[in-house]
């Protein structure tokens with residue numbers, strides 16, 4: 143077993159060395175393709191982080207009619223408390239809203255301080271529990287309360303959030319499509335590289351078969367050769383993406399922080415990292431297997 | 445044990461290379477296979493080791509139906525058969541020693557055994573002085589002897605030798621013939637293809653003669 147492993151590794155190494163130009167070209171192609179894909183992932187990861195930071199701050203603010211009755215007020219409070227999706231309920235009376243407003247703007251405008259009349263409504267501010275369905279729950283509640291007694295208006299930034307969400311869905315499909323196309327292309331490229339590798343050792347492999355080598359002992363080094371190309375390309379791509387990530391971070395840190403409201407600039411997240419490496423392995427595996435099987439089962443050899 | 449029943453093999457659309465032949469070779473037998481050029485000797489060997497498909501008939505080698513073996517399982521049959529190919533099939537980028545070692549490596553012989561076995565067979569064909577030469581640096585006859593050494597190195601039960609002395613002068617030819625006979629006496633089955641009348645006359649072995657794909 144140990145010697146099979148050692149032999150396999152040695153054979154793979156020799157093959158790569160014998161075909162290093164084609165090998166390098168193949169690795170470089172994989173690297174370029176995965177860099178493109180990785181940059182999309184990077185964009186996706188960061189927008190996602192942005193969306194979740196923002197939507198964490200999303201609250202449903204319900205402005206109340208000035209003349210709302212006490213019973214209605216209590217009924218609403220009970221409705222909110224009973225809603226299992228709501229994390230916290232915060233009541234802001236007209237007076238405290240006015241006080242907040244004044245303390246925020248007092249210095250800036252003497253005019254406000256001098257105002258006697260309180261123009262602000264009372265409100266409930268609801269923070270929803272985190273989760274994928276948060277917006278759905280917010281919308282549900284909004285639908286329920288719309289036109290309800292004692293409610294003046296409701297606000298939670300609906301429009302831009304759904305736009306953003308739709309864009310993220312589009313982006314995900316886009317990445318999937320681009321990934322799929324690149325994946326097929328890479329399989330073909332690796333399969334072609336392995337075909338060249340087989341071709342350059344055709345005599346040797348044929349002799350191996352003639353003296354009784356198993357298909358496995360011929361397949362394994364070639365599959366390994368394909369997988370090394372896949373993983374190598376992905377590895378290089380990850381390195382490149384990391385560099386881009388560092389560069390952006392150093393160059394634009396300040397301005398980004400304000401956009402991202404404290405969320406750090408993301409590198410490709412774990413949930414993309416492993417699938418990317420796995421994709422590299424699979425692409426290499428499938429690509430080489432195609433050519434190996436084509437060769438081993440080609441009719442003209444028998 | 446090799447058993448062939450009503451074997452027919454046609455390449456493309458031409459006349460059959462093997463036209464309904466039947467014969468059997470018992471374990472431990474030594475058989476000369478002869479016949480003019482194009483008679484079908486090489487084709488028959490290829491079919492015996494699963495290197496060529498055939499149209500009809502039955503081919504059993506050690507009880508295994510060769511035509512029914514899948515590609516994946518051919519190795520099993522081939523480890524029992526040592527073939528001296530008519531065109532040698534030596535690997536030009538490997539030395540004599542490496543060529544012979546390689547045939548053992550690929551079937552997983554431990555490396556210690558490989559060294560000693562390679563020495564042994566090189567000695568038996570008289571090629572130890574050339575062990576580090578590359579095939580293209582050897583004469584035709586020397587290349588042929590490397591091919592013979594490689595066919596013998598894994599101790600196969602059956603040896604198919606396709607004109608193994610075609611390029612050798614009579615004196616070495618007889619030595620090589622004696623080598624195969626010695627191996628035969630150790631219990632191996634040998635089918636020895638040759639045109640050479642000298643060979644055929646030198647020893648009294650059973651003769652299989654092919655002509656235009658038929659046994660006569």
Ligand SMILES: Nc1ncnc2c1ncn2[C@@H]1O[C@H](COP(=O)(O)OP(=O)(O)OP(=O)(O)O)[C@@H](O)[C@H]1O
Nearest residue numbers: 455456461479480481482483484485486487488530
């Ligand atoms: N791969 C092939 N494709 C087409 N025809 C072939 C092929 N191999 C052999 N033949 C034909 O089959 C017939 C038998 O060939 P084969 O090589 O078996 O003869 P042989 O007895 O070994 O001849 P020689 O003594 O010259 O080696 C010949 O007519 C040859 O032209």
Ligand SMILES: [Mg+2]
Nearest residue numbers: 485486487530
């Ligand atoms: Mg021939």
